[in-house]
Structures are given as C-alpha cells and as structure tokens.
Amino acid sequence: MSFDLDSISTAWQASEALCSGKVSSEAHTRALLERLRALEPRLNAFLAILDDEALAAAARYDENRSAFASPLAGVPGAIKDNMCLIGAPNTCGSKILAGWKPPYNATVVNAILDAGGVILGKTNLDEFAMGSSTENSAFKVTSNPWDFSRVPGGSSGGSAAAVAAGAAFWALGSDTGGSIRQPAAFCGLVGLKPTYGRVSRYGLVAYASSLDQIGPLTRDVRDAALVMNLLAAHDPLDSTSWPEPAPDYTKSLVNDVSGMTIGVPKEFFGQGVEEDVASAVWAAIRLLEQKGARVKEISMPNVEYALPVYYIIAPAEASSNLARYDGVRYGHRTEMQCDHVAMFEQTRAEGFGAEVKQRIMIGTYALSAGYYDAYYLKAQQVRTLLRRDFDAAFETCDLLITPTAPTTAFRIGERSSDPFQMKLSDVCTIPVNLAGIPGMSVPCGFSNGLPVGMQLLGPAFGEETLFRAAYTFEQSTDYHLARPDLRPCGESH
Amino acid sequence: MTSDTQTMAQAGPYEAVIGMEVHAELLTESKMFCACSAEFGGEPNTRCCPVCLGLPGSLPVANRKAVEFVVKAASALNCRINRATFFHRKNYFYPDLPKAYQVTQYGDTPIGIHGWIQIETPEGGVKRIGIRRVHLEEDTGKLMHVSPLTSEVDYNRSGVPLMEIVTEHDPRAGFDQINTAAEAREYLVQLRAILTCLGVCDGKMEEGSLRCEPNISVRPAGSATYGTRTELKNLNSFRAVFRGIEYEVRRQIETITSGGKVVHETRRWDDENGVTATMRGKELEQEYRYFPEPDLLPFTFEESYIEAVRGGLPELPSQKKLRFCERGLSDADAATLTQDMALAGFFEQAAEIHGDWGKVATWVLGDFLRLLNQSGADVAGAGVTPESLAAMIRLVEDGTISGKIAKSVFEEMFKTGKSAREIVEASGQTQISDEGELLDVVRRVISENERIAADFRGGKEKSLGFLVGQVMKHTGGRANPGLVNTLLRRELQQAD
Numbered sequence: 001m002s003f004d005l006d007s008i009s010t011a012w013q014a015s016e017a018l019c020s021g022k023v024s025s026e027a028h029t030r031a032l033l034e035r036l037r038a039l040e041p042r043l044n045a046f047l048a049i050l051d052d053e054a055l056a057a058a059a060r061y062d063e064n065r066s067a068f069a070s071p072l073a074g075v076p077g078a079i080k081d082n083m084c085l086i087g088a089p090n091t092c093g094s095k096i097l098a099g100w101k102p103p104y105n106a107t108v109v110n111a112i113l114d115a116g117g118v119i120l121g122k123t124n125l126d127e128f129a130m131g132s133s134t135e136n137s138a139f140k141v142t143s144n145p146w147d148f149s150r151v152p153g154g155s156s157g158g159s160a161a162a163v164a165a166g167a168a169f170w171a172l173g174s175d176t177g178g179s180i181r182q183p184a185a186f187c188g189l190v191g192l193k194p195t196y197g198r199v200s201r202y203g204l205v206a207y208a209s210s211l212d213q214i215g216p217l218t219r220d221v222r223d224a225a226l227v228m229n230l231l232a233a234h235d236p237l238d239s240t241s242w243p244e245p246a247p248d249y250t251k252s253l254v255n256d257v258s259g260m261t262i263g264v265p266k267e268f269f270g271q272g273v274e275e276d277v278a279s280a281v282w283a284a285i286r287l288l289e290q291k292g293a294r295v296k297e298i299s300m301p302n303v304e305y306a307l308p309v310y311y312i313i314a315p316a317e318a319s320s321n322l323a324r325y326d327g328v329r330y331g332h333r334t335e336m337q338c339d340h341v342a343m344f345e346q347t348r349a350e351g352f353g354a355e356v357k358q359r360i361m362i363g364t365y366a367l368s369a370g371y372y373d374a375y376y377l378k379a380q381q382v383r384t385l386l387r388r389d390f391d392a393a394f395e396t397c398d399l400l401i402t403p404t405a406p407t408t409a410f411r412i413g414e415r416s417s418d419p420f421q422m423k424l425s426d427v428c429t430i431p432v433n434l435a436g437i438p439g440m441s442v443p444c445g446f447s448n449g450l451p452v453g454m455q456l457l458g459p460a461f462g463e464e465t466l467f468r469a470a471y472t473f474e475q476s477t478d479y480h481l482a483r484p485d486l487r488p489c490g491e492s493h
Numbered sequence: 494m495t496s497d498t499q500t501m502a503q504a505g506p507y508e509a510v511i512g513m514e515v516h517a518e519l520l521t522e523s524k525m526f527c528a529c530s531a532e533f534g535g536e537p538n539t540r541c542c543p544v545c546l547g548l549p550g551s552l553p554v555a556n557r558k559a560v561e562f563v564v565k566a567a568s569a570l571n572c573r574i575n576r577a578t579f580f581h582r583k584n585y586f587y588p589d590l591p592k593a594y595q596v597t598q599y600g601d602t603p604i605g606i607h608g609w610i611q612i613e614t615p616e617g618g619v620k621r622i623g624i625r626r627v628h629l630e631e632d633t634g635k636l637m638h639v640s641p642l643t644s645e646v647d648y649n650r651s652g653v654p655l656m657e658i659v660t661e662h663d664p665r666a667g668f669d670q671i672n673t674a675a676e677a678r679e680y681l682v683q684l685r686a687i688l689t690c691l692g693v694c695d696g697k698m699e700e701g702s703l704r705c706e707p708n709i710s711v712r713p714a715g716s717a718t719y720g721t722r723t724e725l726k727n728l729n730s731f732r733a734v735f736r737g738i739e740y741e742v743r744r745q746i747e748t749i750t751s752g753g754k755v756v757h758e759t760r761r762w763d764d765e766n767g768v769t770a771t772m773r774g775k776e777l778e779q780e781y782r783y784f785p786e787p788d789l790l791p792f793t794f795e796e797s798y799i800e801a802v803r804g805g806l807p808e809l810p811s812q813k814k815l816r817f818c819e820r821g822l823s824d825a826d827a828a829t830l831t832q833d834m835a836l837a838g839f840f841e842q843a844a845e846i847h848g849d850w851g852k853v854a855t856w857v858l859g860d861f862l863r864l865l866n867q868s869g870a871d872v873a874g875a876g877v878t879p880e881s882l883a884a885m886i887r888l889v890e891d892g893t894i895s896g897k898i899a900k901s902v903f904e905e906m907f908k909t910g911k912s913a914r915e916i917v918e919a920s921g922q923t924q925i926s927d928e929g930e931l932l933d934v935v936r937r938v939i940s941e942n943e944r945i946a947a948d949f950r951g952g953k954e955k956s957l958g959f960l961v962g963q964v965m966k967h968t969g970g971r972a973n974p975g976l977v978n979t980l981l982r983r984e985l986q987q988a989d
Contacts, residue, residue: 082550104550203550208787237552237553240790241555324592326588328588369780
C-alpha cells in the first residue's frame with residue numbers, strides 16, 4: 001500500500017485516511033520512520049527511535065481497528081524524552097540518566113497506548129527541560145526545520161522539530177516556563193500548556209513540580225484538541241491532578257468569537273519584543289475583533305517580576321527534585337573508588353551539564369536557612385500577587401492575547417554565551433506557569449520567513465475558550481498550512 | 494541574686510533535663526505514599542515500587558489511614574489538631590534515602606501540637622509532660638555494611654509511615670519536664686501504652702517499630718538556662734533507655750565537675766558495655782533546606798472529622814487504670830495491668846467472669862506475667878484463657894485444690910492449654926478435705942513431734958506452722974490447709 005505522505009500532514013487527516021481504509025497504520029508508521037531517519041542527521045530531533053515498538057503498536061491497531069475508538073488510534077507521534085515508557089531509555093537529555101530504562105509507564109503514555117496510539121520515538125530536549133533552545137541537551141543540538149541554522153526553541157525542541165518537519169503527526173512536550181509554547185511558536189505549530197493539574201504528571205521526570213505540565217504540539221488546533229482529549233483526565237496517582245472529568249475539547253472547535261472579550265496586557269509587548277512579532281500579534285487580535293470579539297488593553301503590573309520569581313522557585317524545586325541522581329540506584333555512577341559522599345559528588349559532577357548545575361546551585365542557595373525568607377518565601381508571595389493580576393484580568397476578559405516569545409527563532413549558538421538573553425525568550429510564557437493557567441501558542445504570521453506565534457491565555461480550566469478562539473482564528477488564516485522547505489541546501493526549486 | 498548565692502547554686506547538685514523524640518512506625522497495611530506493603534521484614538527490596546524507590550517521574554499519594562492514625566494519636570495525647578496541615582521536604586543525601594529528601598512535617602503546623610502525657614514519678618508524685626508536636630513522615634531504607642568496601646541497601650522500609658512525637662522543651666508552655674532516667678522510661682511506658690491501645694503502633698522496640706532518641710543535658714539545679722545537650726541513639730529496649738540516660742547524665746555531670754565541657758554531639762549507647770560513645774559531632778547544624786512539598790496538596794480537617802476521630806477513641810490506659818482502681822485494685826497493680834492492652838483485656842475478662850477483681854489481679858500480675866516473661870509468649874499465645882483462669886481460681890475456693898498445687902496446675906495450663914479440672918483429675922492432685930482421712934495424719938504428726946506440740950501448748954504460736962508443714966508433707970501437699978489448721982488446734986488442745 002503506497003500513498004503520498006505529503007498529502008497528509010495533520011493527525012486528523014492521518015486518522016481520516018486510516019478510517020477510510022486508504023492506508024494502514026503500518027504504512028503511516030513506516031513512512032514516518034523513513035522520513036525521520038532521512039531527516040535526523042540534519043534535524044537531530046530524536047534521542048531514541050523505537051521502530052519495533054512503533055510497528056508493533058501499528059500492527060495491533062491494523063489487526064483490530066474496531067477495538068480503538070479514539071481518532072488518534074493508529075496515528076504515529078512522538079514523546080519528549082522525559083516521559084517514562086517501559087523498555088525505552090529515558091535520558092532527560094542528561095548523561096546522569098544514561099542507560100536508565102523505566103520499569104513503568106507515565107500516565108499520559110498509558111493513555112496514548114491504550115487508545116491505540118503509536119509512539120515513534122523519544123525526542124530531544126534541554127537537559128532536564130532546563131533551557132529555551134534544546135542546545136543544553138547532553139547528546140545533540142536539534143535544528144529548526146524552517147532554518148536548520150536556527151534553534152527550534154526549547155526545552156521541547158525535539159518534539160517541535162519532529163512535528164514541524166512532518167516526522168510525527170503529533171508530539172507531547174512538557175512546559176515549566178514555556179517549553180511547549182515557545183518551541184511551538186519558533187516552529188510554526190500549535191502548542192498547549194494546560195491548566196496545572198489538568199494533565200497527570202505521573203511519570204514525567206520532574207523539573208519544577210509546581211510548574212511542570214504536559215501538553216501537545218501539533219500542526220493545527222483540531223489536532224491539539226484530539227491529543228488533549230487523551231491527556232486530560234483525573235489521575236489518582238498524581239495528588240495535584242484535578243478531580244473533575246475533562247470536557248470533549250473538539251466540541252470547542254467552533255468558528256465564533258462574537259461577544260468574547262479579549263484582554264491585551266501591555267506589559268507583554270514591552271522591552272525586547274521585535275516589531276514584526278508585535279505587529280503580527282496585533283494583526284491577529286484585530287482579526288478576532290473583526291470576527292466579533294471585543295478588545296481591551298489592560299495592565300498587569302506584577303508581570304515584570306515573573307522572571308526573577310521563576311528563577312527562584314523553579315531552581316529551588318529542581319535542586320530537590322534532582323538530588324536523587326546520586327549514582328546509588330540507577331543511571332550514571334562514577335568509576336572512582338571512594339566513600340559514599342565522594343561518590344555522590346563525583347557522580348553528579350560528571351553526570352550533570354553546566355546549566356543544570358547552575359540551577360541546582362541557585363536553588364540550593366535560595367532554600368538555605370537564612371536565605372529562605374528573603375528568596376523562596378518572598379518569591380512565593382510575589383507569585384500570589386501575580387496570580388491576582390491574572391484573576392483580576394479574567395474578571396473582565398474571557399481570554400488574553402500576547403506574543404508567545406519576543407522574537408522568532410534565533411541562531412544556534414547565538415545566545416549560548418548570553419544567559420540573560422536566553423532567559424528573556426521565556427518572558428511571555430513564564431508568568432503563565434506561575435499562575436497555573438492554560439496557555440496556547442498559535443501560528444499568527446511570519447517574520448523573515450520564520451514563524452511567529454501568539455499566546456492565548458485563559459482562566460484556570462478555561463482551555464475550551466482557548467480552543468474556540470484559536471480555531472476561529474485558524475479558520476480565517478492559513479499560517480498553519482505553511483510548511484518548511486526541507487530539501488537539503490543546494491537542491492533549490 | 495548575689496554572687497555568693499550564685500556560686501552556691503553552681504556548686505550545688507545538678508539536675509538533668511531530658512527531651513524525648515520518639516518515632517513510631519504506624520500499623521497501616523500500605524506505605525505512606527504508595528500501595529506497597531508496610532509490613533516489617535521480607536526479602537530485601539521485594540516491597541518496593543517506583544514511588545518508594547523514588548524513581549524519576551514517580552509521585553506520592555498520601556495514605557489516609559496514616560493521617561487518621563496520627564490524628565487519633567494526637568487526640569489521645571491531648572494535642573490541639575491543626576485544622577490545616579501540609580508536608581515538607583527535608584533534603585539531605587544518604588544512600589538509604591532514595592529521593593534524597595524525606596517527606597515530613599516541619600514548622601508550626603504539624604498535625605498535633607501542645608499536648609501532654611501524665612506520668613507518676615518513682616517518688617510518688619505526678620508530672621504532666623508536655624508534647625510539643627506530633628507529626629507524620631516517611632521512614633528511610635536500611636543500609637547494611639557487608640564489607641569494608643561494600644554496602645547494600647534494602648528499601649523495604651522506605652516509605653513506611655512514621656509518627657514523630659517530641660516533648661516540649663519550652664518552659665513557657667507550662668508543662669513539667671523529664672528530669673531522670675526513671676521518668677524518661679515512665680514517659681515511654683505511658684506513650685507506648687497509649688499507642689498500642691489505639692492500635693496505631695505495635696510498640697516493638699526490639700524490631701525498631703518504636704524508636705526513642707532522647708536529648709540529654711545537665712545544669713545546676715534551679716538554673717533557668719539549659720546546658721549543652723547530647724542526643725542518644727541505639728536504645729532498643731526500656732532497659733536500654735533507662736541505663737543509657739542514667740549513664741549519660743552521670744557522664745555529663747562528671748565531665749562538668751572535673752572541669753570539662755559537654756560537647757554537642759550524637760552518642761551511641763553500647764548496651765553490652767553499658768557506655769555511650771561519640772557517633773558524630775553536631776558542631777555544624779545540618780542544612781536540610783526544608784520547603785513545602787509541591788507534589789502533595791495541603792490538607793484541611795473538617796471539624797466533624799476531628800470530632801469523629803475523637804469520638805471513636807477507645808478507653809485510654811489512664812482511664813482504664815482509674816476504673817480498675819475503683820474496683821479495688823491498688824494504684825501500682827492497676828498501672829501495671831494497663832500498660833499492655835492485651836493484658837488489661839485478659840485481666841478484665843477474667844475478673845468479670847470470676848467476680849473477685851483482687852484475686853484475679855494477684856494471679857495475672859503474679860504467675861501469669863512471670864510465665865509470659867519466661868516463655869516470651871504474648872497474651873493471645875498463652876494456653877490460659879480468661880475463662881480457664883476464672884475456673885481455676887474457683888477450684889481453689891471450693892477446696893478442690895490447694896493454693897500451692899494451683900501454682901503448678903496453672904503452669905501446666907499455661908503450657909498445654911488444658912483446663913485446671915482436666916489437669917487435676919488426671920494427676921489426682923485434688924485436695925484432701927475429708928476430716929477422717931486428715932485426722933489420722935494430724936494425730937500421727939503430733940505423736941511424732943511431741944516436743945514441738947508441747948511448745949505450742951506452752952504458748953509458742955509459731956510452732957503450729959511447722960506442724961502444718963509436716964501434715965502437708967505427709968499428704969503430698971494435697972491437704973486442705975484450713976482444715977489441717979482447725980484439726981491440729983483441736984487435737985493439740987484436746988490432748989492438754
């Protein structure tokens with residue numbers, strides 16, 4: 001059975017092809033495996049390619065199609081390499097976890113597999129999801145399919161690059177300060193960070209527990225709704241999981257925003273936001289206004305503190321979450337013969353990369369007796385103020401729209417030596433994690449051939465509003481239909 | 494205070510101040526944050542899962558039963574229950590701590606605060622010992638050093654729910670303090686009795702399910718400030734608690750009076766040699782980087798929940814003791830009986846069946862306790878039941894067996910589980926209460942001991958005892974002693 005992969009680029013199209021009997025899951029899977037193998041030397045999106053497992057899952061679907069009701073059944077995708085999948089390595093992009101294969105599945109992985117989903121492989125990321133460019137991976141630097149000399153964003157850069165390059169119909173990322181939305185914006189994809197607690201974190205290797213959330217990276221809004229329908233559920237294994245059942249997000253794919261009030265917080269358009277980005281986002285806002293939404297400029301005075309607050313809370317939690325990598329039970333252990341204290345120190349010195357070490361140091365400092373009140377406690381207090389800014393905004397607005405990132409994708413290596421510039425690329429996404437609310441990046445234009453994303457924000461558990469507004473925007477535009485030119489240099493038209 | 498009285502106070506006797514930190518493993522079926530069995534033992538690393546091994550990605554879910562147990566215990570310890578409480582992470586590196594942090598409760602909002610236990614001092618006084626906090630946490634794994642170069646870790650115990658109970662050291666709280674090893678032991682005895690009575694802990698110090706780490710310091714009697722304290726570890730029995738503290742108090746006083754200084758450190762009790770020795774220094778306060786555990790939500794108790802737990806508390810040892818005293822038992826007897834709920838239950842059942850609480854108490858506290866201690870059996874494992882004990886005492890009362898024979902009968906009951914009647918009938922040990930049969934023996938004993946009989950007649954009352962003993966000897970101890978007494982007196986007077 002042969003087919004034209006280029007005619008199918010979204011998960012829902014792949015699903016339609018499966019349902020019509022035009023193509024088998026095995027054919028989809030083989031075609032994508034072939035494509036990603038061909039691209040991988042330039043793309044570097046994958047840390048593990050799971051041919052056998054993926055083909056076995058495809059065969060399970062093909063042999064018994066009626067057993068699987070989900071539209072994503074038989075549709076191949078990829079997961080970030082910080083989500084546990086039995087039998088596959090789980091590196092988190094770190095040498096310290098090299099060789100470790102989890103003996104259990106993450107709850108989201110079970111949800112995908114139980115629905116008949118096919119997992120092609122595990123995607124590259126900044127080490128322990130700490131970074132904004134995927135350059136902090138201990139194993140490889142992923143490229144942006146729109147320009148191979150540029151970063152795909154991060155930390156879910158591998159997932160974003162894989163979907164943007166057509167090597168996977170969907171992918172899962174995790175988002176602690178923008179790690180789904182910023183790469184989605186850089187790669188021209190839809191990326192959703194759900195409300196904290198909406199998707200189970202069980203089996204997601206923790207970076208910062210109070211901020212981490214799993215979500216989809218897809219080519220369009222419908223695909224994001226389909227993936228969310230699988231992910232969003234109460235999980236008794238995660239105490240922070242929301243107990244209410246999740247709605248059917250495809251019901252929110254409605255082309256209508258009339259009567260909706262869109263807030264535009266001016267603080268998100270401030271220093272560092274490129275003019276092209278700002279104008280693309282404003283154009284999108286005006287388009288929604290034309291479709292019947294009311295637009296309102298608002299102010300959120302505490303947003304300017306989000307970055308420093310994040311860089312205390314996230315490293316503090318990380319310093320504790322990453323303390324378990326001590327060489328005793330799994331992963332890397334130093335070859336050095338020494339007592340247990342020296343073994344801990346040497347193992348960690350060898351296993352962690354520079355960015356991770358820096359954040360562990362900052363977090364350890366912030367939690368130390370004598371500094372706790374001045375840093376961690378103060379940061380939590382400011383976090384509450386920031387939350388109140390959002391609460392106040394959602395009293396008069398149904399959703400907020402901001403840029404997802406101040407710029408388009410930057411060049412590989414461009415910001416590696418400038419940690420402040422690197423961290424500034426998350427300035428629009430970080431406040432959202434601190435507030436625990438949902439945020440979605442949607443393609444809204446191009447600047448010098450590079451995708452621009454806008455960020456839609458809703459109140460806690462307001463994902464449906466985001467889907468509705470994003471879908472309405474998508475129906476009137478074709479940014480989501482644009483595809484990068486993946487031919488190697490020199491093979492011009 | 495003049496400098497003279499100050500000098501006098503310092504030269505005067507020293508007093509010890511003892512703080513008690515007790516860890517009790519909770520008797521829940523599953524561990525604190527996962528579904529693994531919390532039972533003691535098992536092949537190493539067979540009672541583990543991703544959660545209690547701290548595997549990357551795993552998350553904790555709090556055990557409701559464990560929370561309820563702590564609310565129960567805190568209520569029984571007269572604590573105030575914090576309506577809102579949460580967990581913290583205590584961060585430190587050690588191979589037996591798989592996440593490199595322990596989930597515990599730190600700060601002002603543990604489940605229980607400001608409670609107390611009443612104890613009786615050996616001098617007959619009463620002290621109300623303050624309890625500063627009662628909180629819930631998880632246990633660590635166990636590290637075993639198999640060779641100088643190799644250690645192995647067993648994580649079966651990792652994540653077992655632990656309750657920590659700490660005494661109050663702040664005098665402003667208005668409670669009494671523990672000042673002697675005997676008081677410390679008594680505090681632990683009372684605490685153990687309460688916890689086992691509630692069924693939240695089995696109280697086995699030897700297995701480590703109840704662990705006690707006292708803080709000890711000494712100061713001139715009457716001083717308002719504390720001396721430098723040491724912490725004692727490896728106290729695996731009540732005896733060790735008593736001896737260890739007593740030794741440490743003496744050592745500290747000797748150190749100070751000979752011009753030395755007590756060092757702030759952790760010391761290990763060496764039970765074999767009866768000494769404490771330095772384990773590790775505490776010059777540097779450990780940096781635990783406590784912060785609220787983000788993987789667990791804070792929990793709040795409804796008033797109705799706390800009321801329900803309080804309402805469901807069983808009769809506590811102190812209440813039981815009062816009730817036993819009201820039935821005529823001495824304070825000491827009632828205290829001993831109510832230290833162990835199984836023993837108290839056994840006693841009360843037997844006393845109810847038999848009716849004479851004093852007589853039953855004598856048997857339970859005497860022969861029954863002695864046999865329990867000798868055999869190492871627990872109350873449920875003994876061959877004697879409350880019913881069979883009551884029936885045996887009745888056999889003594891109706892003269893079927895003598896008190897002396899009853900002792901050996903009881904021992905056999907304890908070992909075999911047979912009833913007193915079965916044993917007595919099988920061995921022919923019934924008591925001789927037939928006057929004709931005894932009279933022959935009495936007359937023979939008098940004629941064989943003319944001189945002693947004469948002594949009695951001459952007014953030497955004590956001589957009768959000897960003659961009774963002789964009758965017993967001739968009857969193999971089976972003669973009814975009351976009857977022997979009567980017959981002897983009658984015969985001796987008649988021959989006058």
